[in-house]
Amino acid sequence: MSIRDDLKAYVDGELPPARQVEVEAALAADPELNREALFLKELAREIRALAPEFESSGREAAARRVRLEARPDPGPGRVWLRRLAFGTGFVFALIGFAAVGAGLLNTIGNRGLDHAAGAYPAAEGPGRGIPETESDAGAAQMMAPAEFDLRKSADGLGGPPAPAGMPGDRPDSVAPDVGGRASGLVVKNGEIRLRVESARSALERANAIATGAGGFVQRSSLSGMEGGLPTATITMRVPASRFEATMTRLGELGQVVSVDVTGEDVTKQVADIDARIKVLRAEEESYISMLRAATKVGELLEIRERLGAVRQEVESMTAVVKALRDQASLSTITAALEQRVAVGEPQPDRDWASRVWASAVNGLVLVLRGLASVAIFVAVFAPIWVPVGLAVWWWRRRRTS
Amino acid sequence: MASDLERAKAGDSEALADLVHEHYDAVHRFCALRVGPDLAPDAAQETFLTACRKLRTYRGDGRLTTWLFGIANNHCRNLARKRRMNTLEWLDPAVTDSAARRTPSPDSEAAIDRELLRSALRSLSAEYRDVVLLKEVEGLTYDEVGAVLGIPAGTVKSRLHHAYRQLRAALLGEETDR
Numbered sequence: 001m002s003i004r005d006d007l008k009a010y011v012d013g014e015l016p017p018a019r020q021v022e023v024e025a026a027l028a029a030d031p032e033l034n035r036e037a038l039f040l041k042e043l044a045r046e047i048r049a050l051a052p053e054f055e056s057s058g059r060e061a062a063a064r065r066v067r068l069e070a071r072p073d074p075g076p077g078r079v080w081l082r083r084l085a086f087g088t089g090f091v092f093a094l095i096g097f098a099a100v101g102a103g104l105l106n107t108i109g110n111r112g113l114d115h116a117a118g119a120y121p122a123a124e125g126p127g128r129g130i131p132e133t134e135s136d137a138g139a140a141q142m143m144a145p146a147e148f149d150l151r152k153s154a155d156g157l158g159g160p161p162a163p164a165g166m167p168g169d170r171p172d173s174v175a176p177d178v179g180g181r182a183s184g185l186v187v188k189n190g191e192i193r194l195r196v197e198s199a200r201s202a203l204e205r206a207n208a209i210a211t212g213a214g215g216f217v218q219r220s221s222l223s224g225m226e227g228g229l230p231t232a233t234i235t236m237r238v239p240a241s242r243f244e245a246t247m248t249r250l251g252e253l254g255q256v257v258s259v260d261v262t263g264e265d266v267t268k269q270v271a272d273i274d275a276r277i278k279v280l281r282a283e284e285e286s287y288i289s290m291l292r293a294a295t296k297v298g299e300l301l302e303i304r305e306r307l308g309a310v311r312q313e314v315e316s317m318t319a320v321v322k323a324l325r326d327q328a329s330l331s332t333i334t335a336a337l338e339q340r341v342a343v344g345e346p347q348p349d350r351d352w353a354s355r356v357w358a359s360a361v362n363g364l365v366l367v368l369r370g371l372a373s374v375a376i377f378v379a380v381f382a383p384i385w386v387p388v389g390l391a392v393w394w395w396r397r398r399r400t401s
Numbered sequence: 402m403a404s405d406l407e408r409a410k411a412g413d414s415e416a417l418a419d420l421v422h423e424h425y426d427a428v429h430r431f432c433a434l435r436v437g438p439d440l441a442p443d444a445a446q447e448t449f450l451t452a453c454r455k456l457r458t459y460r461g462d463g464r465l466t467t468w469l470f471g472i473a474n475n476h477c478r479n480l481a482r483k484r485r486m487n488t489l490e491w492l493d494p495a496v497t498d499s500a501a502r503r504t505p506s507p508d509s510e511a512a513i514d515r516e517l518l519r520s521a522l523r524s525l526s527a528e529y530r531d532v533v534l535l536k537e538v539e540g541l542t543y544d545e546v547g548a549v550l551g552i553p554a555g556t557v558k559s560r561l562h563h564a565y566r567q568l569r570a571a572l573l574g575e576e577t578d579r
Contacts, residue, residue, distance in 0.1 A: 005562055006562075007562075008561050008562050008565050009543075009558050009561070009562070012536065012543070012561075014542065014543045014554075036569075039569065040565055040569075042513060043518075043565065043568060043569070043572070044536075044537050046513045046515065046518055047518070047522070047533060047534075047537040047538065048537050048538060049515075050492070050515065050518065050519065050522070051434060051491070051534075052491050053430075054429065054430055054433040054434075054438045054441065055438075056425065056426045056429045056430070057429070057441075057442050058425075058429065058442025058443075058445060058446060059421065059425040059426075059429070061442065061446065062421050062425060062442070062445060062446040062449050063418040063421040063422055063425075064418075065446055065449075065450065066414075066417050066418055066420075066421050066449050066450060066453050067415070067417065067418045069450060
């Protein structure tokens with residue numbers, strides 16, 4: 001920095017001592033610089049001289065107003081506290097909104113995931129324990145996993161609650177007597193979807209549960225070992241009396257995502273067929289008696305033909321009853337076991353780049369579409385905002401002029 | 402004085418009124434130079450009302466007058482902008498001639514043409530003119546000028562240097578790069 005740059009500061013006495021000494025030395029050596037410094041001093045004096053003196057007025061009015069109106073604002077400490085309180089409230093409100101939003105999203109997400117899976121029947125009260133009709137049995141009610149208590153719900157399908165570790169086993173496949181109503185045969189089917197730490201080990205444990213319950217595995221599969229997260233599916237048949245206990249034990253394998261249980265009361269169907277079989281057997285006995293009494297060949301042939309038809313019908317109906325009893329005695333449970341992504345272990349995905357690319361391109365398209373939408377809105381609403389804008393512009397221009 | 406200020410900070414209306422009495426003349430003159438003598442009482446009154454409300458933010462690390470000038474400067478700037486007024490009335494020949502002047506220095510009167518100086522001051526940019534007026538007319542130090550305008554003292558020094566170069570060039574008919 002040159003001495004001239006600091007000359008005004010020197011004249012004003014605003015230089016540090018060391019620099020001041022340097023400037024003084026330069027002034028002593030350079031008469032032209034000295035003249036410049038003197039000019040600066042004179043100029044400052046002249047500017048001061050130019051400023052007029054004004055007669056002070058309004059002092060009392062100002063003092064009066066201050067006396068009446070002025071109240072110092074709260075100190076910085078109180079302002080800080082107020083800001084802290086406001087900020088805390090704001091943060092809590094945000095957290096509240098986020099929690100509500102997350103809850104809604106979670107519910108919507110789970111409903112979206114399970115929309116095709118049906119749901120666990122909401123069994124409340126003794127009258128709803130067993131479906132009354134086939135339509136009742138087929139009806140499925142959705143229930144969010146967060147609200148779902150597997151043990152309670154499984155028990156609600158029929159029978160008293162089962163203590164933990166002591167599954168609610170019942171002596172046979174016949175549904176319990178509920179509310180004094182006659183007991184019946186119920187065909188129970190269950191589907192449960194779980195998120196587990198390891199699909200393979202969960203599948204092994206599910207196998208053990210099936211055999212431990214006295215049932216067997218009808219089908220099991222493990223997929224997605226390469227390139228995706230492993231998923232296992234197992235379909236098991238277990239004694240109906242162990243249905244609820246098995247569902248409960250399966251639910252302990254991981255996080256329950258959805259549960260779907262259906263029950264079909266086939267008691268009336270079986271009873272009808274049994275009655276028909278009884279009638280047919282009586283008919284059969286009658287034909288046998290007639291056969292013994294017959295003497296003509298023609299009669300013999302006709303009676304034997306009818307006897308054969310009756311026996312065939314009896315066999316057929318007996319098979320149906322047997323099948324229904326079998327279904328009622330062995331329930332079917334299907335468990336889908338999805339392995340969750342472990343923290344720190346990204347989901348193996350060979351096609352991530354193309355998916356990210358597609359996602360980015362779609363995002364760009366969305367943004368462009370959004371901008372285009374805004375432009376269209378702006379254009380369509382032009383009859384409203386253009387006159388307002390013009391009026392403001394005219395008013396400002398008028399004020400300026 | 403410190404106790405008066407503390408009382409004023411605590412909201413004592415008499416202490417606040419005393420504060421007005423003590424500093425009113427300086428603030429009024431400051432405002433009059435910027436918005437003219439007619440609007441100066443209003444500007445000064447608003448300055449004191451704001452100052453009394455914000456008194457707790459005054460930390461006492463500078464002169465109270467300087468702090469008041471900072472508030473007054475904002476009020477005057479807003480007022481001048483709202484009224485779209487000529488804030489340099491006192492630099493006009495008619496005003497200056499009719500106003501009571503300070504007694505000029507005998508040797509400087511001969512050296513510097515005052516009409517030319519008024520013209521040169523009017524031609525300065527607002528940034529430069531502000532620092533010149535605060536330094537020379539209000540007699541503030543560079544630090545105080547910086548506090549009033551909200552700029553560092555180094556910037557004040559730089560602006561003063563350039564402002565005086567322009568004034569010198571205008572008065573002596575020299576060429577200068579702005």
